[in-house]
Amino acid sequence: MFRFALPALALVAVFLGARAADPPAGPTEFKFETAAQSKSEFDKSAAPFLTKHCAECHNAKNAKGDLDLAALDPDMKATTSGARWAMVVEKLATGEMPPKGKPRPADAELVAVGQWAHAEAKRAGRPFTRRAAYANGNAVPHHVLFDPKNVPPFDGGPRVRRLSPEIYAAFTNDLAKGRPGIGQPFSPEGKSTFKDMGAPKMDEPVTAQLIQNALAIVELQTAYKVEDGQVKGVGFTQKEFLALFDPKNLPTDVQLEAAVAKQFDTILKRQPTAEEKARFVALMKKNITDAGQTVGVRYALAAVLLLPEAVFRMEVGAGKPDAKGRVRLAPREIAFALAYALTDKRPDAELLKAAATGELDTDAGVAKQVRRLLDDPKTDKTRILRFIREYFGYDAALEVFKDSKDNPEHDARVLIEDTDRLVLYVLEQDRQVLKELLTTNKSFVAYKTAADTKKKRAEELAKFEREKAANPEKFKGKTYKPFGKSVYEVYGLKDFPDTQPVELPAEQRAGILTQPAWLVAQSTSFDNHAIHRGKWVRERLLGGVVPDVPITVDAQLPDAPHKTLRERMAVTQQEYCWKCHRLMNDVGYPFEQFDHFGRFRTAEKVLDPVATEKNKDPKGKPLGPVTRDAPQDATGLIAHVGDPALDGPVKNVAEYMKRLASSERVEQVFVRHAFRYWTSRNESPGDAATLQAAHKAYRDSNGSMKALIVSLLSSESFLYRVPPPESNK
Ligand code: HEC
Ligand code: HEC
Known part of the structure; x- marks a missing residue:
């Protein structure tokens, strides 16, 4: 690693240009300083x-x-x-x-x-x-x-965002070919529906890390040694750069230009303009004079990595506003926006070609490219999986600590993998995706390890019995202890299934919200969390708004282990509390059909004080708590939605999921979330046309996720920007 010596100024000056490009606030969002x-x-x-x-x-x-x-x-x-x-x-x-x-x-x-x-x-x-x-x-x-009869005009403003952590990692990994030494400067947005929303600040630590990374990458790109007076590359040094380090000759203008062009092509996937070429060549010369050949060249090459275009996602638009006051994103901006919407990688050659040849100038051309990427088996589908995962939030199961003494078979990581696999399975079919995600009774069960574990157990058991037969004395009273965790128990099975996905009893399991991963994620360490689950349903499926817990409220259920959760939740039925809690409690109760590990149950275990009192040894020493089975009440109520097709009492979880899944409203709320994920912002009234078209595309295609994505990515909201009034001069 080389020193942070002067003259970093030139480099930082280029970088400051990047900061000046910070995003203007969208025209409809207020931000108050005072x-x-x-x-x-x-x-x-x-x-x-x-x-x-x-x-x-x-x-x-x-x-x-x-x-x-x-x-x-x-x-x-x-x-x-x-x-x-x-x-x-x-x-x-x-x-x-x-x-x-x-x-x-x-x-x-x-x-x-x-x-x-x-x-x-x-x-x-x-x-x-x-x-x-x-x-x-x-x-x-x-x-x-x-409302199709009243569609407000589009008003989405220009946007500049920094790259997501995943995109930045893929980009630098590509450049450094997996070598260590590159730190992640960005962290995901904490407070948004999806991690990659909003435009987090570029503060001091972020810029310092970016500069350090740029220098580390350039050091790898330009590694060289001198042997017998000859400059030789080390590792994957690019030949355009090698010529600049000749100890005998200062680089010529032609060589400097070639190096600048190479770096632009590598980092930005385009050629420098004449102005940029001149500017960077001049910078390189000045740096060489100030700091010598090696450091001077490297600082100038690193500056390309710090150009706004390399660190930000530019979605500003180019050209004159059309009759509706909108400007379309520049073709290159569209190519990058599409690539980042569907993958963590920069645009592939075909997408760049489509940008260069005018194919991205039409919405149909954009739709064609989106289709191509979605259908290409080589396109990594993680972005779509990530949407579903973040939407349902089941990956948070890892963050909920569970006591293994209550269930030694619990393994959050495996549960998440299983639900991930189920999501991919549903996406592969690409039919009625939301409905399937909410109602399927299919499930994967420790699918990565099930076959191996089963095989290993059989082998071990056979060995155990052989040895036992040979030496009955030694094995007296011993039984075989199975290898690995019996994760299938959580799903209510007696063994690992032979084929996956397996069908679980339809009255027990219906979709992601009944998958152990989701139930665990939406629970506490020791109990179900009906309020939290209800809030989830209210927001993510019913599209409601739940006011935040007032700071004056001590949001604690009474500590009463002899009562059922529903009895303990009675405190929230006081008039003042109920104004909020009626939005959450009733839509959260049906999940009481499961315990907090995600196991189906027909009764709730509560403390039996009388039996506990009697549970003593002959000397009167207490032997510990005794529980009793309290009758299960998993009924709920959908209300306060304003949709007669949804409102009404709920008998059990399967019926609940079916009702939600067949609701047009729920489907539209799902579309709203897909919009947020793929545009990385919340919807505003001006996005009504985009949302309606996306929902129609989903319906008309028999619930195809691909059709929904194609529609969103070729929409007005994705491709156009309305410049703020002051820049329309
Ligand atoms: C303005 C709305 C609002 C009011 C009024 C309100 N709550 Fe809540 N309450 C919430 C929200 C939101 C949550 C959080 C749900 C979640 O976990 O995401 C919550 C959660 C809770 C929880 C669960 C806490 C936990 O994390 O386990 C309890 C208990 C609770 N409230 C009790 C009360 C009581 C008692 C009152 C009346 C004295 C009350 N709340 C009034 C909005 C409200
Ligand atoms: C015709 C009379 C009427 C008008 C007009 C009216 N409200 Fe109400 N509002 C009520 C009544 C009655 C209640 C109490 C019953 C309830 O909570 O549903 C109430 C309750 C409320 C509450 C809950 C109070 C609390 O904190 O517990 C809010 C908030 C509220 N109204 C806001 C508004 C707003 C905002 C408007 C204007 C857009 C409005 N109301 C217009 C009659 C009215």
Whole structure:
């Protein structure tokens, strides 16, 4: 590793150019630095709205639901009004307020109030979604997005994002050919529905790591030794670079230009413009004069790795706005955007060719390329699997610590692998993907190791019996202890299945939400977590908004081991709590058919105080707790969705999943999440046309995930940008 000597300035100057390209905020998203900014937006949009639509029932004299809106401080930092505002937003989002019979507010008004409240909550450091880490795109009311008769105009602004950690890793790994010494500068966004959303800051540690990586990579690209006065490459040194290190001759302009061109091609997959070529050649010369041949050349080559284009995803658009005020992304931008949407790699040759030949200038041309990549067996399908995994969140099973004394067969990693495999299986069929994911009773069971474990057990058992027959005395009373974990027990099986996937009893298992991986992920270390599971369903399937736990509430269930979970949850039925908890509890109960390891059960074990009291040895020493089976209550209720096809009581988990899976609303909410994942942002009203087309494509193709992706990636929201007004001069 070579020293961080001067003159790093030239390098850093190039890099500063990158920072200046930080993303402009989208035209519809507020961001408040000060209370005054927030207050001014509040006075402009929210206050008149509340006066017009709400004040008659929520004032000092007549405060329905104990809510006086005029007394509710719009400064969420100064007061504890945040939870109350969260409630207001929720009422607006679900359309519950103003109540039926009152004039409906215009959608634009609703959105403005919602966005003010979200931005203000963020400013106050208490974003509504603090706890759940679910940056809730659902805040845009569902009907605004899916009403075909009223489609708001597209308004998505230009975007510049940094690469995802995965893309950066693939990129640098490609360059360093797997050599160590490259650190990951980026970490995933913590607070969003999907990990790769938003535009996290490029702060000091990130830039330092980027510079260090660039230098390390260039060092590998240019490694050389001098033998008998001759410069020779070491490892995979590129010949265009070798010529620059000749100890006898300074590089010529032609050689410098060739090196710059080579580096642009390697890093950016394009040739430098004449201006860039001149600039980098000049930089290289200056660096050579200041720091000598080796360091000078390397710093200049490293600067290419730090160009904005190498570190950011540019989706700005080029050319003149069309009649709708939109500019289309430049063909190269589209090529990179498509590649990054479907893989972690940079665009392949065919995609770059499509960009160069004008194929990406039409939506049909884009769709054709997306189709090609999706159908190509060589395209790594991890991006799609990652979507499903992050959407369902079952991989969090690894983060929930479980006591092995309660279930020695528990193995979170295996459970996740099994669910991953099931997802891939459903994606391979590519028919009614969501419905299958929510209802299939097929399952993989320790599929990676099942066959081997079975074989090994049989061999060991045979050996054990041979030895036992030969020496009965020695083996007296001994039995064979099977090798490996019997993970199948969690699935309710008696052995590893011979064929995979295996069909589990249909009244027990229905889709991912009944897979042990998901149930474990949505539980605590010692118990089920019906509230959390219900919140998941409310947000991810029903598209609802659940206000965050108010900081004043001590969110603890009573410690009462002799009661069932449902009995303990009765505390949340107090009027104040129920306003939020009715959105979660009822849709979380049906999963009580499983224990917190994901095992199907027909009764809940609770402490039996009387039997425990009697459980003593003859000397009166207590022998420990005794449990009893409390009757299982896994009934639930779907309500507060506003969709008669969904609302109503739920008998059991299988019926529950079937109802959800056949709902158009649920399908649309799934499409909304796919939108968020593939565009890396939350939907806004202007994306209604894209969402409706994507949902139609999904329906018309018998629920094909590929068709859904093709539609999203060739949509207006993906391919166009509306520049903010000030840049339209
Ligand atoms: C015609 C009368 C009426 C109008 C107009 C009205 N509300 Fe309400 N609101 C009620 C009643 C009645 C309740 C209490 C019953 C309930 O909780 O469903 C309530 C409850 C609420 C609650 C729950 C209070 C809490 O924190 O527990 C919120 C929040 C709310 N309204 C917000 C609004 C907003 C925002 C508007 C304007 C868009 C509005 N309401 C317009 C009658 C009204
Ligand atoms: C403004 C909405 C809101 C109100 C009001 C509210 N809660 Fe909650 N509560 C939540 C949310 C959101 C969660 C988190 C669910 C999750 O785990 O993601 C939660 C979780 C809980 C939990 C589970 C905690 C855990 O992590 O295990 C308990 C217990 C609870 N609340 C009790 C109460 C009680 C008691 C009240 C009334 C005194 C109350 N809550 C009022 C929104 C609310």
